[in-house]
Amino acid sequence: MATKSLKKRESELANSNRQLEILSNGIFQNGELPTFASKIAETDQFPLKAKKLEILQINVGYMCNQVCEHCHVDAGPDRKEIMTRETMQQCLEVIKKTGAHTLDLTGGAPEMNPDFRWFVEEAAKAGIKDFIVRSNLTIIRANKKYYDLPEFFKKHNVHVVSSMPHWTRGKTDKQRGDGVFDKSIKALQELNAIGYGMPDSDLRLDLVYNPSGAFLPGDQVSMEKDFKKALMEDFGIQFHNLFAITNLPISRFLDYLIASENYEDYMYQLVDAYNPAAVANVMCTNTLSVSWDGYLYDCDFNQMLELPVNSKAKHISEYNEELLEGRKIVISQHCYGCTAGAGSSCQGTVA
Amino acid sequence: MSKNYYDPADLRKFGKITEWSEELGNKFFDYYGKVFEEGALTAREKSLIALAVAHTEQCPYCIDAYTKDGLQRGVTKEEMMEAIHVGAAIKSGATLVHGVQMMNKVNKLDG
Ligand code: SF4
Ligand code: SF4
Numbered sequence: 001m002a003t004k005s006l007k008k009r010e011s012e013l014a015n016s017n018r019q020l021e022i023l024s025n026g027i028f029q030n031g032e033l034p035t036f037a038s039k040i041a042e043t044d045q046f047p048l049k050a051k052k053l054e055i056l057q058i059n060v061g062y063m064c065n066q067v068c069e070h071c072h073v074d075a076g077p078d079r080k081e082i083m084t085r086e087t088m089q090q091c092l093e094v095i096k097k098t099g100a101h102t103l104d105l106t107g108g109a110p111e112m113n114p115d116f117r118w119f120v121e122e123a124a125k126a127g128i129k130d131f132i133v134r135s136n137l138t139i140i141r142a143n144k145k146y147y148d149l150p151e152f153f154k155k156h157n158v159h160v161v162s163s164m165p166h167w168t169r170g171k172t173d174k175q176r177g178d179g180v181f182d183k184s185i186k187a188l189q190e191l192n193a194i195g196y197g198m199p200d201s202d203l204r205l206d207l208v209y210n211p212s213g214a215f216l217p218g219d220q221v222s223m224e225k226d227f228k229k230a231l232m233e234d235f236g237i238q239f240h241n242l243f244a245i246t247n248l249p250i251s252r253f254l255d256y257l258i259a260s261e262n263y264e265d266y267m268y269q270l271v272d273a274y275n276p277a278a279v280a281n282v283m284c285t286n287t288l289s290v291s292w293d294g295y296l297y298d299c300d301f302n303q304m305l306e307l308p309v310n311s312k313a314k315h316i317s318e319y320n321e322e323l324l325e326g327r328k329i330v331i332s333q334h335c336y337g338c339t340a341g342a343g344s345s346c347q348g349t350v351a
Numbered sequence: 352m353s354k355n356y357y358d359p360a361d362l363r364k365f366g367k368i369t370e371w372s373e374e375l376g377n378k379f380f381d382y383y384g385k386v387f388e389e390g391a392l393t394a395r396e397k398s399l400i401a402l403a404v405a406h407t408e409q410c411p412y413c414i415d416a417y418t419k420d421g422l423q424r425g426v427t428k429e430e431m432m433e434a435i436h437v438g439a440a441i442k443s444g445a446t447l448v449h450g451v452q453m454m455n456k457v458n459k460l461d462g
Contacts, residue, residue: 215422
């Protein structure tokens with residue numbers, strides 16, 4: 001398993017233009033498979049447009065304590081892109097006045113941003129209904145300075161959303177690194193101990209499942225049942241909901257698909273599983289993604305592909321909700337990942 | 352025409368069988384879909400049965416399809432291999448149990 005990001009390895013796939021080229025060439029260029037634009041046009045859903053903003057997702061930096069095989073952020077300890085307090089300040093201005101009901105902090109490991117706690121404390125004051133932090137769990141056990149994170153989250157009524165690719169050690173560690181499973185279990189037990197994820201608790205703890213290889217996620221409801229049963233029986237762990245998320249063919253997952261000679265088959269799987277009903281609710285229609293340096297994107301995936309929003313307001317400092325509403329979403333073939341089967345978003349299925 | 356009897360790309364064309372006999376094809380796919388729904392058995396259990404049978408039938412399309420189906424359902428490789436052993440045990444058991452017929456015959460003819 002790699003211990004460095006694609007960027008550090010100077011892989012050609014660290015270049016977003018190269019990724020976009022791959023996604024437009026070959027089977028999509030020769031007409032073997034339809035482009036995403038032509039597919040959604042079949043049901044009159046082109047161009048895809050943003051509706052009213054509901055979720056503001058802020059990526060506070062690409063640094064992470066892990067180097068997961070399929071990370072769409074290409075995150076890792078070697079990534080130095082970190083949101084400054086100044087940009088956070090600009091985000092806070094927006095958080096105070098936004099009509100969005102959900103604030104979603106992500107990374108990398110957001111907790112590694114030196115101003116993370118300050119930002120959470122300030123953002124919590126805005127009283128947004130649902131305040132999510134995407135925590136990778138192992139960070140809580142990575143260093144003494146993070147041991148009190150569960151208490152910190154509780155104090156600010158943060159909704160914790162964490163990745164867990166499988167309920168067995170082998171499959172989890174294969175995707176996320178040796179020892180990740182045991183540390184994640186310990187972190188979940190600690191969160192449970194202070195009330196997170198318990199059946200009647202308001203302290204929300206949800207898990208994200210994404211497949212460990214070149215296949216699509218199974219039915220979210222059945223997966224949740226299986227996860228709950230196994231984690232309860234084996235470790236006495238409880239959580240609220242499971243979000244089944246499809247791996248999008250970008251960044252390290254794209255690198256994996258190509259290296260394992262699964263790229264074409266995977267694209268076929270995505271296109272075969274295309275569900276027009278999922279298109280209406282893909283997350284870019286109600287989400288806005290802010291990068292570590294304050295730029296605006298339709299989603300976290302477009303952020304990684306460096307496809308900025310198609311709007312006059314391009315930066316958090318120029319933020320204008322009315323202006324952004326109705327903007328045309330920037331799409332490419334990676335978007336098929338959001339419309340396969342029951343659809344996929346940061347909040348799980350959409351159809 | 353392909354030079355091979357089996358081509359992985361053919362699996363995607365399975366649905367096309369309805370084109371040459373629409374009613375029967377559709378009835379088959381309706382039945383097929385219904386069989387694999389959650390019922391007295393879970394869809395996961397049915398997927399493992401399908402995987403075992405795919406092996407005893409030695410159908411490469413079904414093996415590909417139900418291996419992937421299992422992965423999608425979070426089935427582990429240990430579970431998949433055990434399911435195949437069940438199929439293999441029945442196959443070999445079915446061969447061996449006919450040994451009794453051979454024994455009966457020997458006893459009758461040469462007992
Ligand atoms: S924990 Fe998340 S951000 Fe970090 S490497 Fe893994 S997938 Fe990427
Ligand atoms: S990848 Fe982003 S832009 Fe494309 S459909 Fe999904 S959320 Fe929308």
